[in-house]
Amino acid sequence: MRLAGEIRSPHVAVTLVVHEHKRLGRGIELAMLAEELKAGDVGLKFLTRDLTGHESARKRGKTTGGAGVTDNDMPSVALHFRNQEMSLRDIAKRLAITTGTKKGRHPSPATVIQMLREHDEQMATAMST
Incomplete structure:
Protein backbone atom coordinates (compact mmCIF):
# COMPACT_ATOMS: atom_id res chain seq x y z
CA MET A 1 0.00 0.00 0.00
CA ARG A 2 2.80 2.38 0.89
CA LEU A 3 4.66 1.73 -2.38
CA ALA A 4 1.46 2.12 -4.40
CA GLY A 5 0.87 5.47 -2.69
CA GLU A 6 4.38 6.62 -3.54
CA ILE A 7 4.05 5.59 -7.20
CA ARG A 8 0.51 6.86 -7.74
CA SER A 9 0.11 10.29 -9.28
CA PRO A 10 -2.63 12.02 -11.31
CA HIS A 11 -1.18 10.59 -14.55
CA VAL A 12 -0.13 7.14 -13.31
CA ALA A 13 -2.62 4.37 -12.57
CA VAL A 14 -1.46 1.70 -10.14
CA THR A 15 -2.82 -1.85 -10.09
CA LEU A 16 -1.76 -4.59 -7.69
CA VAL A 17 -1.55 -7.86 -9.65
CA VAL A 18 -1.74 -11.08 -7.65
CA HIS A 19 -1.58 -14.68 -8.86
CA GLU A 20 -4.48 -15.97 -6.71
CA HIS A 21 -6.71 -14.24 -4.19
CA LYS A 22 -5.67 -16.67 -1.45
CA ARG A 23 -2.16 -15.19 -1.64
CA LEU A 24 -3.52 -12.03 -0.05
CA GLY A 25 -5.55 -13.71 2.67
CA ARG A 26 -8.99 -15.07 3.18
CA GLY A 27 -12.32 -13.60 4.10
CA ILE A 28 -12.02 -10.45 6.13
CA GLU A 29 -8.34 -9.78 5.36
CA LEU A 30 -9.00 -9.84 1.63
CA ALA A 31 -12.16 -7.77 1.88
CA MET A 32 -10.45 -5.14 4.03
CA LEU A 33 -7.43 -4.99 1.72
CA ALA A 34 -9.71 -4.57 -1.31
CA GLU A 35 -11.48 -1.68 0.44
CA GLU A 36 -8.13 -0.06 1.37
CA LEU A 37 -6.91 -0.35 -2.21
CA LYS A 38 -10.12 1.10 -3.57
CA ALA A 39 -9.97 4.01 -1.11
CA GLY A 40 -6.36 4.63 -2.17
CA ASP A 41 -7.36 4.58 -5.87
CA VAL A 42 -5.29 1.43 -6.46
CA GLY A 43 -6.63 -1.31 -8.73
CA LEU A 44 -6.59 -5.00 -7.82
CA LYS A 45 -6.33 -7.82 -10.37
CA PHE A 46 -6.07 -11.59 -9.93
CA LEU A 47 -4.35 -13.61 -12.66
CA THR A 48 -5.82 -17.07 -12.16
CA ARG A 49 -8.83 -16.77 -9.89
CA ASP A 50 -11.19 -14.01 -9.04
CA LEU A 51 -14.18 -13.67 -6.77
CA THR A 52 -16.83 -13.93 -9.50
CA GLY A 53 -18.17 -17.14 -7.99
CA HIS A 54 -18.86 -15.40 -4.69
CA GLU A 55 -20.34 -12.38 -6.48
CA SER A 56 -22.55 -14.58 -8.65
CA ALA A 57 -23.82 -16.52 -5.63
CA ARG A 58 -24.53 -13.29 -3.75
CA LYS A 59 -26.56 -11.93 -6.67
CA ARG A 60 -28.61 -15.13 -6.73
CA GLY A 61 -29.39 -14.66 -3.04
CA LYS A 62 -27.06 -17.38 -1.84
CA THR A 63 -24.79 -16.68 1.11
CA THR A 64 -21.14 -17.61 1.13
CA GLY A 65 -20.75 -17.34 4.89
Whole structure:
Protein backbone atom coordinates (compact mmCIF):
# COMPACT_ATOMS: atom_id res chain seq x y z
CA MET A 1 0.00 0.00 0.00
CA ARG A 2 2.80 2.38 0.89
CA LEU A 3 4.66 1.73 -2.38
CA ALA A 4 1.46 2.12 -4.40
CA GLY A 5 0.87 5.47 -2.69
CA GLU A 6 4.38 6.62 -3.54
CA ILE A 7 4.05 5.59 -7.20
CA ARG A 8 0.51 6.86 -7.74
CA SER A 9 0.11 10.29 -9.28
CA PRO A 10 -2.63 12.02 -11.31
CA HIS A 11 -1.18 10.59 -14.55
CA VAL A 12 -0.13 7.14 -13.31
CA ALA A 13 -2.62 4.37 -12.57
CA VAL A 14 -1.46 1.70 -10.14
CA THR A 15 -2.82 -1.85 -10.09
CA LEU A 16 -1.76 -4.59 -7.69
CA VAL A 17 -1.55 -7.86 -9.65
CA VAL A 18 -1.74 -11.08 -7.65
CA HIS A 19 -1.58 -14.68 -8.86
CA GLU A 20 -4.48 -15.97 -6.71
CA HIS A 21 -6.71 -14.24 -4.19
CA LYS A 22 -5.67 -16.67 -1.45
CA ARG A 23 -2.16 -15.19 -1.64
CA LEU A 24 -3.52 -12.03 -0.05
CA GLY A 25 -5.55 -13.71 2.67
CA ARG A 26 -8.99 -15.07 3.18
CA GLY A 27 -12.32 -13.60 4.10
CA ILE A 28 -12.02 -10.45 6.13
CA GLU A 29 -8.34 -9.78 5.36
CA LEU A 30 -9.00 -9.84 1.63
CA ALA A 31 -12.16 -7.77 1.88
CA MET A 32 -10.45 -5.14 4.03
CA LEU A 33 -7.43 -4.99 1.72
CA ALA A 34 -9.71 -4.57 -1.31
CA GLU A 35 -11.48 -1.68 0.44
CA GLU A 36 -8.13 -0.06 1.37
CA LEU A 37 -6.91 -0.35 -2.21
CA LYS A 38 -10.12 1.10 -3.57
CA ALA A 39 -9.97 4.01 -1.11
CA GLY A 40 -6.36 4.63 -2.17
CA ASP A 41 -7.36 4.58 -5.87
CA VAL A 42 -5.29 1.43 -6.46
CA GLY A 43 -6.63 -1.31 -8.73
CA LEU A 44 -6.59 -5.00 -7.82
CA LYS A 45 -6.33 -7.82 -10.37
CA PHE A 46 -6.07 -11.59 -9.93
CA LEU A 47 -4.35 -13.61 -12.66
CA THR A 48 -5.82 -17.07 -12.16
CA ARG A 49 -8.83 -16.77 -9.89
CA ASP A 50 -11.19 -14.01 -9.04
CA LEU A 51 -14.18 -13.67 -6.77
CA THR A 52 -16.83 -13.93 -9.50
CA GLY A 53 -18.17 -17.14 -7.99
CA HIS A 54 -18.86 -15.40 -4.69
CA GLU A 55 -20.34 -12.38 -6.48
CA SER A 56 -22.55 -14.58 -8.65
CA ALA A 57 -23.82 -16.52 -5.63
CA ARG A 58 -24.53 -13.29 -3.75
CA LYS A 59 -26.56 -11.93 -6.67
CA ARG A 60 -28.61 -15.13 -6.73
CA GLY A 61 -29.39 -14.66 -3.04
CA LYS A 62 -27.06 -17.38 -1.84
CA THR A 63 -24.79 -16.68 1.11
CA THR A 64 -21.14 -17.61 1.13
CA GLY A 65 -20.75 -17.34 4.89
CA GLY A 66 -22.46 -18.25 8.13
CA ALA A 67 -25.86 -17.38 9.52
CA GLY A 68 -27.18 -13.86 9.08
CA VAL A 69 -26.49 -11.53 11.98
CA THR A 70 -27.98 -8.28 10.76
CA ASP A 71 -31.32 -6.81 11.76
CA ASN A 72 -33.51 -4.15 10.16
CA ASP A 73 -31.86 -1.23 11.99
CA MET A 74 -28.24 -2.21 11.42
CA PRO A 75 -27.90 -0.93 7.81
CA SER A 76 -29.12 2.57 8.70
CA VAL A 77 -26.73 2.79 11.65
CA ALA A 78 -23.85 1.52 9.48
CA LEU A 79 -24.71 4.10 6.80
CA HIS A 80 -24.66 6.86 9.40
CA PHE A 81 -21.15 5.84 10.48
CA ARG A 82 -19.98 5.44 6.87
CA ASN A 83 -21.14 9.00 6.16
CA GLN A 84 -18.90 10.08 9.04
CA GLU A 85 -16.05 8.38 7.13
CA MET A 86 -15.43 5.75 9.80
CA SER A 87 -13.42 2.66 8.86
CA LEU A 88 -15.17 -0.67 8.40
CA ARG A 89 -13.52 -2.02 11.56
CA ASP A 90 -14.75 0.96 13.59
CA ILE A 91 -18.25 0.62 12.18
CA ALA A 92 -18.30 -3.09 13.05
CA LYS A 93 -17.13 -2.32 16.60
CA ARG A 94 -20.05 0.07 17.11
CA LEU A 95 -22.71 -2.35 15.87
CA ALA A 96 -24.18 -5.13 18.00
CA ILE A 97 -25.88 -8.34 16.98
CA THR A 98 -29.31 -8.44 18.61
CA THR A 99 -30.45 -12.04 18.10
CA GLY A 100 -29.20 -15.59 17.84
CA THR A 101 -26.16 -17.30 19.28
CA LYS A 102 -23.96 -14.28 18.53
CA LYS A 103 -26.24 -11.86 20.39
CA GLY A 104 -24.23 -9.07 22.01
CA ARG A 105 -21.20 -9.60 19.77
CA HIS A 106 -20.13 -7.38 16.89
CA PRO A 107 -20.54 -8.27 13.20
CA SER A 108 -17.37 -8.69 11.19
CA PRO A 109 -16.14 -5.91 8.91
CA ALA A 110 -16.90 -8.29 6.02
CA THR A 111 -20.54 -8.38 7.13
CA VAL A 112 -20.56 -4.58 7.23
CA ILE A 113 -19.13 -4.45 3.69
CA GLN A 114 -21.81 -6.84 2.44
CA MET A 115 -24.60 -4.96 4.19
CA LEU A 116 -23.48 -1.59 2.79
CA ARG A 117 -22.98 -3.04 -0.69
CA GLU A 118 -26.49 -4.49 -0.69
CA HIS A 119 -27.88 -1.12 0.41
CA ASP A 120 -25.96 0.69 -2.34
CA GLU A 121 -27.22 -1.79 -4.95
CA GLN A 122 -30.82 -1.38 -3.78
CA MET A 123 -30.47 2.41 -3.96
CA ALA A 124 -28.97 2.23 -7.46
CA THR A 125 -31.82 0.00 -8.62
CA ALA A 126 -34.41 2.33 -7.10
CA MET A 127 -32.78 5.35 -8.75
CA SER A 128 -32.76 3.68 -12.19
CA THR A 129 -36.47 2.85 -12.13
